[in-house]
Amino acid sequence: MxxxxxxxxxxxxxxxxxxxxxxxxxxxxxxxxxxxxxxxxxxxxxxxxxxxxxxxxxxxxxxxxxxxxxxxxxxxxxxxxxxxxxxxxxxxxxxxxxxxxxxxxxxxxxxxxxxxxxxxxGLLDQVAATAGRPLHEPVRLTRHRPSSPAAADHLKKTIVHLRDHVLADPAVAAQPLIVSAGSQLLAASVLAAFPNTASTDPTGQDRADAHSTTLRRAIAYIDDHADRPVTVADIAAAAHVTIRTLQYAFRRHLDTTPLAYLRRARLAHAHRDLLNAPPRGEATVAGIAARWGFAHPGRFAAQYRSVYGTSPSRTLNS
Structure with missing residues (x-):
């Protein structure tokens, strides 16, 4: 940074x-x-x-x-x-x-x-739900203005979040998981805001390949690599399917997305670190959150409470 x-x-x-x-x-x-x-x-x-x-x-x-x-x-x-x-x-x-x-x-x-x-x-290709697209045909935005005021507003909020909560703090920007997640969030917001050439509808082949074995491979890869910058393309390659198939498999079997599952896995790792931190030691909630890719302490606390029913500070100090 x-x-x-x-x-x-x-x-x-x-x-x-x-x-x-x-x-x-x-x-x-x-x-x-x-x-x-x-x-x-x-x-x-x-x-x-x-x-x-x-x-x-x-x-x-x-x-x-x-x-x-x-x-x-x-x-x-x-x-x-x-x-x-x-x-x-x-x-x-x-x-x-x-x-x-x-x-x-x-x-x-x-x-x-x-x-x-x-x-x-290239960030657009990493997050776009497309079949294997040749590198010489990247995803293209087809209009210079967003498709709706709501889409424009969401993109502006994403830019502000990236500016104020990721890049503005050198300690946060030094965390590779946070930078990777922020970059992917920006790319996803761009694709959501502007009309583009990416296709999101699953094909018949996608439906056939989105079986439980594909899901197990993807989950295993996520669990083993949650401490590293991971893209949807990385997960799809590990599961031996296209990005679109991967997206469809998670939606069909778990009603979620690969990146949402990755965030949940990282939240679980943060939970374990909070539990295992020495009492009255040097560990902090913000430090553990940043290590696992959560740039905004308030949002991390809200997500943590919704899953574990308590605050991360109480877990750390218990």
Whole structure:
């Protein structure tokens, strides 16, 4: 995990930074007397979350990023944004995909404060419930705006959670299980928010392969690897089935999802650590929760209580 903050009122310096932080671009200011820029970034190899504050009007022309780039506007506007036949304006509250990873885009920032979240496109393939898709045909988002206001709101909440409860705290961001879970949650929220090419309906072959042996293989793999960053693709490969078959098997036999089962397994490990911690020792609820991939102590406590009928602090201190 890395973190950086950039501030400058020199347009050439800002352009150089943006080229290094995003992709090669040209920028220009319509208000040369004021060109103050402030950018803060927290990132992992797969995901970055940036907060940008530009108190001037800036035009931009950007080469393809190679990553999925999401924008949430806090204040101000982004105007005349365009790529490959799309032209749109964005204002406060809007969440959009700037452009597909392989396309350039251009537009104009008008004294805006906004969030840029970028993720590796491969994360979508890891969580999409598709049959074995060739690597040269990744999942694609087919529209730049979310399919509904509710989907947009959920995606914004996911970005805020990732920013504030995962990446903002170096101790939490150092936990690989939390980073892996947060990245997958973001990818799943993107797929839920935007129309895309992933197919979720099980085929006849999926139904035939989603038998109890498949489920047993998957559960065994989850139980043996709960202490490591695990993706749905990893579980499917261990069970020798496609991701879609795996999803269907868990839904058919347990009425849950593979990732929900993984979270339950990690909760059980956290429960055992709380029980086995020495009385009045150095172990803490937050530390044990983070070790097993739970970034938010309050949510961990709520999940723990719903399963075990008591608080994690009482278990630790009993």
């Amino acid at each position: 890395s973190s950086l903050t950039f501030e400058s009122d020199d347009l050439e310096v800002t352009e150089d930074f943006l080229c290094r932080a995003y992709a090669k671009m040209r920028i220009g200011s319509g208000t040369p007397e004021s060109s103050r820029a402030r950018i803060h970034r927290d990132s992992t190899p797969a995901v970055s979350v940036d907060e940008l504050d530009l108190n001037f009007d800036m035009s931009y022309s950007v080469t393809p990023l190679g990553r999925i780039c999401l924008c949430v506007v806090h204040e101000g506007t982004i105007q005349d944004h365009g790529f490959h036949g799309v032209r749109d304006d964005f204002g406060p509250g809007d969440v959009v995909m700037f452009a597909p990873p392989d396309l350039p885009y251009a537009g104009r920032i008008c004294s805006a404060r906004y969030n840029i979240t970028m993720l590796d496109p």
